[in-house]
Amino acid sequence: MTEVVATNQTILVVGGGISGMTAALEAAETGAQVVLVEKRPYLGGRVSQLYKYFPKLCHPTCGLEINQRRAKMNPNLTIITGAEVSKVEGEAGNYTATVKITPTYVNDNCTACGECAKAVEAEFDDEYNYGLSKRKGAYLPHVMAHPMKYVLDPGIIGTDDAQKAKDACKYDAIDLDDTEKEIQFPAGAIIWATGWKPYDAAKIQPYGYDRYENVITNVEFERMADPKGPTGGKIVRPSDGKEAKNVAFIQCAGSRDRNHLYHCSRICCMASLKQTHYVVDAYEDAQVSIYYIDIRAIDRFEDFYAEVQAMENVKFIKSKVASITRGENDNPCLNGVDTEGYHRYANEHDLVVLATGMEPSVSIDSFPVDVEINREGFIEPAEKNGGVFAAGCASDALDVNRAVQSATGAALKAIQVVNRVARAEG
Amino acid sequence: MSELNKAMIEQYRNSFLSEVEANVEEGEWVKMCMQCGVCSGSCPLGKHWAHPPQEIFMMIRAGKRDEVLTSDSMWMCTSCYNCIVRCPRELPITHIMHGLATYARKLGLVPQNQPTAKFAEIFWNNMMKKGRVNELKLGLSLYFKDGFGPGIKEALRNKDLGMKMMKAKRMAASEFFGGHGVKDVSGLQKMIKKAQELEDARMKKFD
Ligand SMILES: Cc1cc2nc3c(=O)[nH]c(=O)nc-3n(C[C@H](O)[C@H](O)[C@H](O)COP(=O)(O)OP(=O)(O)OC[C@H]3O[C@@H](n4cnc5c(N)ncnc54)[C@H](O)[C@@H]3O)c2cc1C
Ligand code: SF4
Ligand code: SF4
Numbered sequence: 001m002t003e004v005v006a007t008n009q010t011i012l013v014v015g016g017g018i019s020g021m022t023a024a025l026e027a028a029e030t031g032a033q034v035v036l037v038e039k040r041p042y043l044g045g046r047v048s049q050l051y052k053y054f055p056k057l058c059h060p061t062c063g064l065e066i067n068q069r070r071a072k073m074n075p076n077l078t079i080i081t082g083a084e085v086s087k088v089e090g091e092a093g094n095y096t097a098t099v100k101i102t103p104t105y106v107n108d109n110c111t112a113c114g115e116c117a118k119a120v121e122a123e124f125d126d127e128y129n130y131g132l133s134k135r136k137g138a139y140l141p142h143v144m145a146h147p148m149k150y151v152l153d154p155g156i157i158g159t160d161d162a163q164k165a166k167d168a169c170k171y172d173a174i175d176l177d178d179t180e181k182e183i184q185f186p187a188g189a190i191i192w193a194t195g196w197k198p199y200d201a202a203k204i205q206p207y208g209y210d211r212y213e214n215v216i217t218n219v220e221f222e223r224m225a226d227p228k229g230p231t232g233g234k235i236v237r238p239s240d241g242k243e244a245k246n247v248a249f250i251q252c253a254g255s256r257d258r259n260h261l262y263h264c265s266r267i268c269c270m271a272s273l274k275q276t277h278y279v280v281d282a283y284e285d286a287q288v289s290i291y292y293i294d295i296r297a298i299d300r301f302e303d304f305y306a307e308v309q310a311m312e313n314v315k316f317i318k319s320k321v322a323s324i325t326r327g328e329n330d331n332p333c334l335n336g337v338d339t340e341g342y343h344r345y346a347n348e349h350d351l352v353v354l355a356t357g358m359e360p361s362v363s364i365d366s367f368p369v370d371v372e373i374n375r376e377g378f379i380e381p382a383e384k385n386g387g388v389f390a391a392g393c394a395s396d397a398l399d400v401n402r403a404v405q406s407a408t409g410a411a412l413k414a415i416q417v418v419n420r421v422a423r424a425e426g
Numbered sequence: 427m428s429e430l431n432k433a434m435i436e437q438y439r440n441s442f443l444s445e446v447e448a449n450v451e452e453g454e455w456v457k458m459c460m461q462c463g464v465c466s467g468s469c470p471l472g473k474h475w476a477h478p479p480q481e482i483f484m485m486i487r488a489g490k491r492d493e494v495l496t497s498d499s500m501w502m503c504t505s506c507y508n509c510i511v512r513c514p515r516e517l518p519i520t521h522i523m524h525g526l527a528t529y530a531r532k533l534g535l536v537p538q539n540q541p542t543a544k545f546a547e548i549f550w551n552n553m554m555k556k557g558r559v560n561e562l563k564l565g566l567s568l569y570f571k572d573g574f575g576p577g578i579k580e581a582l583r584n585k586d587l588g589m590k591m592m593k594a595k596r597m598a599a600s601e602f603f604g605g606h607g608v609k610d611v612s613g614l615q616k617m618i619k620k621a622q623e624l625e626d627a628r629m630k631k632f633d
Contacts (some may be wrong), residue, residue, distance in 0.1 A: 206468075206512070252462075252514075256460075256514055257514035258513075258514055258516045259511075259512070259514065293460060293461075293462045318463075319462070319463045319467070320462035320464045320467075320468025320514070321464075321467070322463070322464050322466075322468045322512070323467065323468070335467055336463055336464070336466075336467035336470065337463045337466035337478055337480065338463065339461050339462075339463050339480065342466065342472055342477070342478060342480070342481045344466075344472065348606065356567045362553050391617075
């Protein structure tokens with residue numbers, strides 16, 4: 001895996017989320033040589049943690065599966081997981097990338113039989129479920145992980161668990177001497193698809209995400225609604241495990257706010273409308289309240305919005321919630337003034353979901369490559385970027401449809417650069 | 427944009443918003459409000475206001491000149507700055523409230539017996555006499571603002587506090603006779619007068 005065959009006609013794709021996968025496949029399927037570098041031990045990025053997709057309410061696993069099959073079948077594509085690009089030097093048509101590979105302590109012999117996980121004892125927060133559940137120190141990152149390989153948590157290395165895992169493996173797939181490696185290879189063009197991360201909800205101090213158990217974020221809610229998730233798909237209150245039927249969504253939690261993120265994250269209105277379906281589908285007597293400044297359901301999403309608006313048990317309250325206090329029974333109590341009549345309210349709910357926005361996953365001051373970055377931290381198209389092209393949420397807050405469009409565009413631009421190199425070299 | 431177009435936009439613009447932009451301190455920010463309501467919900471005195479800040483800004487844009495300028499809402503602002511800290515658009519809400527209050531006073535539109543307005547008046551006059559606030563006289567004029575009888579009552583009610591302030595040298599009985607001041611009182615008064623003239627000259631006439 002650490003031997004990478006690459007030339008300055010190779011396209012390097014950084015980030016293996018839906019955008020990076022799409023860009024890599026589109027380019028590889030035209031015949032270009034592509035190396036895809038992904039930080040996590042598996043491909044798919046954040047969409048692998050969503051329960052359903054708006055607007056069709058279909059499952060992201062379906063699209064991921066197709067992409068994973070395309071990836072397996074394509075000889076032009078090399079995938080390196082558990083790896084991060086730490087440095088990029090050079091110019092369009094002639095880059096050198098330095099990639100740091102973190103040890104997973106499991107080699108390609110792994111059949112995903114799961115014996116190692118049975119053998120170990122220590123537990124860790126499961127990052128796939130945003131810490132809502134625990135996983136073992138030997139684990140499959142998620143059921144559809146690609147590559148389908150177990151991973152050892154570095155936390156068990158040097159403990160008894162490590163040896164137990166190794167002893168339990170019948171295929172000699174566990175290598176406890178695995179170490180961090182650094183490799184270098186050339187590339188002609190680079191597609192930057194490092195995606196997004198959820199804005200840290202604890203920074204919105206008056207909402208008390210870090211003080212109230214029954215205040216959660218929208219990414220956590222996706223995991224909660226998923227039958228394969230930490231609650232088995234049951235929508236419940238983290239404080240007491242009771243059914244959460246009276247659910248509130250707070251829009252623009254951290255977005256469109258000069259104290260937090262300047263930009264509109266663009267997807268969270270639709271995400272809350274989608275998650276309203278989760279609640280209404282779960283309980284016949286559900287009550288959903290959506291607190292908003294204005295609902296941004298762009299172009300064809302308008303129909304989706306209208307459908308939710310028509311639901312009898314869904315209320316839209318035009319108001320940015322000022323604060324959350326502790327009500328009776330650990331109910332979060334939402335305080336504010338509404339814009340349609342200027343009524344002061346103090347409403348209690350079973351569960352509150354903060355529609356937190358997206359921020360770029362790579363922070364402005366740690367970009368390993370010199371590109372034009374805007375105030376919000378997204379990559380702008382610019383002359384100075386040379387042969388580096390942003391795809392998906394590295395370029396802006398986008399939904400999957402638009403992320404994929406941007407990825408295809410980036411692939412096309414990268415192909416043009418490596419084709420120029422090919423022509424020059426004859 | 428053509429000159430005629432510009433002239434038409436100018437002429438048919440909601441004139442109260444333009445008036446506020448021209449004459450009220452920080453008034454040019456009013457158009458930036460996106461009506462989210464966080465300011466109103468964060469105001470500790472909010473429930474005592476006839477119109478919370480968010481509503482005031484909408485009323486300005488809707489041209490409700492009389493309702494805004496004669497309301498006592500902006501006089502309820504205690505300058506706690508909660509709203510400024512929270513506003514997603516960084517409107518200087520506290521300053522706009524004080525700007526509106528000042529403007530309403532200039533136009534003689536303050537509601538009768540508005541206690542905050544009255545206090546501000548007493549404070550200003552007190553300060554203008556010597557260039558420094560005379561705590562003793564300020565306290566007394568405040569107690570007696572509603573007449574002699576209520577004044578005595580109020581003074582008695584607060585006498586313990588007064589005694590403590592004297593003990594802590596925060597107030598001196600001698601201040602009753604003249605009191606301390608800045609070196610050049612008449613210079614200060616001239617300066618303030620000039621500033622007021624400049625401000626009046628700047629103000630456009632809309633009515
Ligand atoms: C609550 C919520 C619900 C949503 N629901 C929907 C929906 O229903 N429908 C829809 O269309 N959209 C939805 N979205 C939006 C959707 O999640 C994004 O459009 C999508 O994840 C964008 O994919 P991406 O590949 O650009 O980024 P990501 O999914 O973030 O992928 C980026 C990848 O890059 C990797 N990476 C990061 N840094 C490095 C590095 N330095 N080196 C190597 N790899 C790196 C990451 O590990 C990750 O795998 C939702 C968003 C939220 C917040
Ligand atoms: S998409 Fe909606 S919730 Fe998200 S930032 Fe924009 S307006 Fe706010
Ligand atoms: S917080 Fe700011 S943007 Fe929101 S209503 Fe108040 S003034 Fe307007």
